[in-house]
Amino acid sequence: MEWCAHIAGASDLEGELSPARLAGFEPSGTLRPALELTVRLIEERFGGVRFSRGAFGNEFCEHLLPAPRVLEEARAAVRARGLAFTFLTPYASDTGIRALRELLPVLDGDEVVFNDWGVLNLLRRDFPGLTPVQGRLLNKSLRDPRVMGLYAEAPANGPAGAATLDALRRSSADCESYTGLLARFGVDILEMDSLPQGMDFSFAARGVRVGVSLPFGFISTSRVCMAAGLHYAKAEKFQPGAPCRHECQTHLVEYTYTNSPFANRDQKFLLKGNTYFYSHTAAMLRRLLEQAAHGEIHRLTFQPRLPMSSAPGGSGNGMCA
Amino acid sequence: MKITAPIRALEELEMLAAAGAQELYCGIVPEEWTSRYQGAMWLNRRSPNGSGVASWAEMRRLVEEAHARALPVFVTLNAPYYTEAQMPLVLDLARRLSEEAQVDALIVSDINLLVRLSDEQLAARLHVSSVAAMLNSEAVRFLLNFGPSRVILPRSLTLAEIETITREAGRDVEIEVFLLNDGCAFEEGFCATTHHHSVGAFCTSLSGMDAAFEWSRGPLRSRRERWLRHNLADYREWVWYVNGNGCGSTPQGLPYGPCGLCAIPDLLRMGVASLKIVGREASPFKKLASVRMARDILDRAGAPRLHVIERAMSLRQEPEHCASGYMCYYKVDGAGPWRRNPLPTVAAR
Numbered sequence: 001m002e003w004c005a006h007i008a009g010a011s012d013l014e015g016e017l018s019p020a021r022l023a024g025f026e027p028s029g030t031l032r033p034a035l036e037l038t039v040r041l042i043e044e045r046f047g048g049v050r051f052s053r054g055a056f057g058n059e060f061c062e063h064l065l066p067a068p069r070v071l072e073e074a075r076a077a078v079r080a081r082g083l084a085f086t087f088l089t090p091y092a093s094d095t096g097i098r099a100l101r102e103l104l105p106v107l108d109g110d111e112v113v114f115n116d117w118g119v120l121n122l123l124r125r126d127f128p129g130l131t132p133v134q135g136r137l138l139n140k141s142l143r144d145p146r147v148m149g150l151y152a153e154a155p156a157n158g159p160a161g162a163a164t165l166d167a168l169r170r171s172s173a174d175c176e177s178y179t180g181l182l183a184r185f186g187v188d189i190l191e192m193d194s195l196p197q198g199m200d201f202s203f204a205a206r207g208v209r210v211g212v213s214l215p216f217g218f219i220s221t222s223r224v225c226m227a228a229g230l231h232y233a234k235a236e237k238f239q240p241g242a243p244c245r246h247e248c249q250t251h252l253v254e255y256t257y258t259n260s261p262f263a264n265r266d267q268k269f270l271l272k273g274n275t276y277f278y279s280h281t282a283a284m285l286r287r288l289l290e291q292a293a294h295g296e297i298h299r300l301t302f303q304p305r306l307p308m309s310s311a312p313g314g315s316g317n318g319m320c321a
Numbered sequence: 322m323k324i325t326a327p328i329r330a331l332e333e334l335e336m337l338a339a340a341g342a343q344e345l346y347c348g349i350v351p352e353e354w355t356s357r358y359q360g361a362m363w364l365n366r367r368s369p370n371g372s373g374v375a376s377w378a379e380m381r382r383l384v385e386e387a388h389a390r391a392l393p394v395f396v397t398l399n400a401p402y403y404t405e406a407q408m409p410l411v412l413d414l415a416r417r418l419s420e421e422a423q424v425d426a427l428i429v430s431d432i433n434l435l436v437r438l439s440d441e442q443l444a445a446r447l448h449v450s451s452v453a454a455m456l457n458s459e460a461v462r463f464l465l466n467f468g469p470s471r472v473i474l475p476r477s478l479t480l481a482e483i484e485t486i487t488r489e490a491g492r493d494v495e496i497e498v499f500l501l502n503d504g505c506a507f508e509e510g511f512c513a514t515t516h517h518h519s520v521g522a523f524c525t526s527l528s529g530m531d532a533a534f535e536w537s538r539g540p541l542r543s544r545r546e547r548w549l550r551h552n553l554a555d556y557r558e559w560v561w562y563v564n565g566n567g568c569g570s571t572p573q574g575l576p577y578g579p580c581g582l583c584a585i586p587d588l589l590r591m592g593v594a595s596l597k598i599v600g601r602e603a604s605p606f607k608k609l610a611s612v613r614m615a616r617d618i619l620d621r622a623g624a625p626r627l628h629v630i631e632r633a634m635s636l637r638q639e640p641e642h643c644a645s646g647y648m649c650y651y652k653v654d655g656a657g658p659w660r661r662n663p664l665p666t667v668a669a670r
Contacts, residue, residue, distance in 0.1 A: 004414050027537055028535055028537065029535070030533075030535050061381075067633070088365065091454065091456055091459055091508065091511060092456065092457055093456055093478075093482055094457045094458055094459075094482060094485045094486070094489075096457070097457050097458075097459050115464040115511075116454070116457070116460060117432070117455075117459075117460040117464065118455075118456070118457040118458070118459030118461075118462075118463060119459070119461030120463060121459045121460065121463035122459050122461055129654075137511050140401035140402040140431070140513070141402070141513065142361055142401075142513055142515055143513040143514075144361070144513065144514035144515045144520070144523060145513075146359075146520045146526070147361065147515065147517065149435065149516075151360065151361075160358075161358075161359050163357045163358060163406075164357075164358045164360050164361075164362045165361050166404075166406070167358065167404050167407060168361070168362060168363050170404045170405075171400075171402050171404075172403070172431055172433045174403040174404040174405045174406075175403075175404070175405045175408060175433050175437060176405070177408075177433055177437055178432075178433035178436075181432070181433065181436055184589070193513075195364065218513065219512075219513060219514060219523065220507040220508075220511065220512040220513060220514055220523060220524075221507060221508055221511045221512075222477070222507040222508050223456075223508055224477065224559075225479040226552065226553070226556045227552075229552050229555060229556060230549070230552050234555050235644075235645065235646045235657075235658030236646070236658065237552075237555055237556075237559065238556065238559045238647070239479075240477040240478065240479055241477075241479060241482070241653060248539055249537070250536055250537045251534065251535070251536060251537075251549070252534070252535040252537070253532050253533070253535075253553075254532070254533045254535065255527055255530040255531065255532050255533075255536055256530055256531040256532075256533070257530055258528075258529070258530050258531045259526065259529035259530055260520075261519060261520065263657065264475070269527075269530075284329060294565065
């Protein structure tokens with residue numbers, strides 16, 4: 001199995017490359033417990049971890065695309081540490097596609113995670129030397145943390161029967177026709193989230209490789225960004241794709257599910273920029289690490305931050321501060 | 322440019338046709354599905370209770386009578402994904418809809434299902450749902466490999482983005498866009514939550530949750546927190562609009578909710594093929610009122626822009642909601658808070 005570190009920039013790689021050190025980059029007191037728990041459970045299950053790959057970029061917002069120079073520096077730093085390089089890309093408007101067209105020539109033989117079929121089309125047609133990897137946004141399994149964990153806890157008498165729970169643990173990847181289609185386009189690695197209801201990786205027996213990020217899963221994302229609204233007059237707020245000042249880089253919102261109809265009224269959801277996340281619970285992490293130890297997972301990507309980092313000097317969307 | 326209306330029962334057909342609907346779409350959930358799957362595992366993005374055509378016999382009659390009025394009928398098979406165990410049921414349903422019921426198109430989201438149905442070469446055409454999140458012209462080009470005749474664009478696209486896609490791909494595939502009713506606070510195709518009645522939509526659920534802010538550059542002082550909470554209140558107001566103004570209606574019973582009426586002249590100019598009215602599960606009156614509003618504006622789309630905007634606002638009957646800008650699908654120069662020219666010059670004619 002391969003370990004991958006999701007870095008925010010070249011400077012992350014100056015020093016020891018361990019989950020514990022990487023986790024120390026996150027200044028948020030809100031996020032630290034999830035990261036510390038993850039580091040502890042990784043160490044308990046695997047002991048020391050040797051990273052062989054570095055990932056850079058983001059999957060959720062085209063306004064956070066880096067400048068070509070920044071991408072080049074991140075890639076050079078990753079390669080200098082002897083690691084393979086993966087560039088994460090978001091879903092995109094035509095403007096984002098144009099920006100990617102200028103960024104991708106920086107890469108050479110690297111992996112690109114696509115979360116948009118248009119990005120895959122671009123990769124296939126104009127950058128055949130890059131290796132496409134399907135991103136987790138194109139894995140359509142429901143992962144609503146408000147209820148999916150409950151489904152898993154009480155499959156017999158809960159809100160879902162056995163067939164429902166079984167289906168909720170799968171995705172299109174369950175179908176050979178789908179993984180065959182991806183193979184036609186040169187895709188044989190699928191990134192996924194660890195699902196609150198558990199995951200069925202039986203499709204991996206067909207030779208498909210699975211990558212999972214930890215400890216944050218995405219819930220939902222939007223072209224309308226609440227944080228970006230901070231600098232607009234009320235009537236101008238919340239327009240899809242509106243330029244921003246990268247307010248997401250300094251602001252985090254933690255929601256508590258106080259209005260739950262169930263007992264999980266202390267459950268937390270995280271909002272960073274345009275995307276909501278959940279933290280993996282200890283049970284989810286243990287299950288995921290166990291599946292990894294049993295060879296069901298090809299790659300685990302450790303995210304020492306919520307994956308919404310903007311590299312310095314990145315993204316020109318006209319308003320970056 | 323056609324008006325595509327939702328329908329869930331044969332008894333709605335006559336009124337929708339008379340009001341000016343030119344295409345219809347609906348869903349149906351067979352008993353084989355509901356007996357196997359419960360909770361959040363939905364066949365077509367709607368709860369099987371009360372949003373679809375009730376029986377196979379009614380579906381056949383609906384299509385027959387719609388065709389007699391020259392109205393095509395499209396059926397949703399638009400779950401984000403289907404598993405291998407579900408696929409035989411879904412493919413069989415698709416074949417029956419196409420060959421027995423003779424529906425005109427199947428609306429799909431899952432690219433795997435699109436490919437499978439493309440291989441089947443059914444008589445029914447294939448429409449790509451907005452849930453497939455075709456946000457750019459490259460993505461539309463990619464899907465053209467699998468033979469769809471229409472792509473329904475996500476409602477988060479701006480008019481400029483719709484124009485780009487229509488210009489780049491509109492010759493090869495029909496483009497449908499959202500016109501009226503439900504919004505979506507998130508990118509529909511990238512929202513991994515459920516709208517199951519036990520918890521409701523995540524976006525509206527968030528509005529009732531406690532929210533704590535963190536600022537990475539230091540302690541959160543009261544002035545900054547007030548600023549953040551003010552923005553949160555605005556956001557929650559926006560979500561309220563997106564959610565059909567709290568699922569409300571005007572005192573006259575007309576539907577609220579996201580609206581693109583003012584954009585019809587722009588969409589017509591761009592070559593958009595069809596305007597989608599949302600709400601298979603909505604009341605017959607809401608559907609009727611929606612089609613009438615769409616028809617009214619489409620019939621006068623060639624009028625000067627401000628006349629169209631004024632007419633659209635008068636149809637909505639609640640100018641303060643139009644003026645908020647939060648009820649608009651599309652930002653249109655001269656409408657909502659982006660109004661640059663005062664309307665009274667038109668009103669005074």
